[in-house]
Amino acid sequence: xxxxxxxxxxxxxxxxxxxxxxxxxxxxxxxxxxxxxxxxxxxxxxxxxxxxxxxxxxxxxxxxxxxxxxxxxxxxxxxxxxxxxxxxxxxxxxxxxxxxxxxxxxxxxxxxxxxxxxxxxxxxxx
Numbered sequence: 001x002x003x004x005x006x007x008x009x010x011x012x013x014x015x016x017x018x019x020x021x022x023x024x025x026x027x028x029x030x031x032x033x034x035x036x037x038x039x040x041x042x043x044x045x046x047x048x049x050x051x052x053x054x055x056x057x058x059x060x061x062x063x064x065x066x067x068x069x070x071x072x073x074x075x076x077x078x079x080x081x082x083x084x085x086x087x088x089x090x091x092x093x094x095x096x097x098x099x100x101x102x103x104x105x106x107x108x109x110x111x112x113x114x115x116x117x118x119x120x121x122x123x124x125x126x
Contacts, residue, residue, distance in 0.1 A: 017043075019063035024101040025072055025087050028057040036106055040074040040087070062088045076106065081125045085111055 029036040029052040039049040042062040052058050062072040072088035086092075088102055096102070096115055103114040104122075112119040 017068055018066045020066055021100065022061035022063050023070070023072075023088055023090075023093070023097060024059055024061055026057055026059045026101065026103040027052060027074070027087070028103065028105045029054055029078075030105050030107045031055070031078060034079045034108070037077040038074050040072055042072045042088075043068075043070055064090055064094075076111075078106065078108065081108065083123070083126045085123050 027036070027038055031054050033054060035054060036052040037049060038052060038058070040047045040060065042060075043065060047060060050058055060072075062070055064070045068090075070088065070090040071086060073084060074087050075084050076082065087104055088097070093102055096113070098114075098116075105112040105114065105119050108125075110121050110125060111123040113122045114120075
């Protein structure tokens, strides 16, 4: 523990980052009628755009950075609905995501996160 702490402090001091492991992020399109266009950035690195067809799911990874806030932010478009949402925030989600995996379910009514085997509303469309 002391070695890891010392090493991470040294990395922060020199401006480098260390990723111990990745958090998986699943985005499920629950719509029966509309595809979902997703463009994500993880820790300020663009991941490119993807289209998730109706009733389908895509997964990606967000590295958890030691001593820093890890963040995966996505721009979503579902028909006329549009918004930017944080899908992983290490300050918020380290304990909410089961087995280092965060599952998001996107409906026309809003964005739900699976927490303790329940889909819990987290965001409404702006």
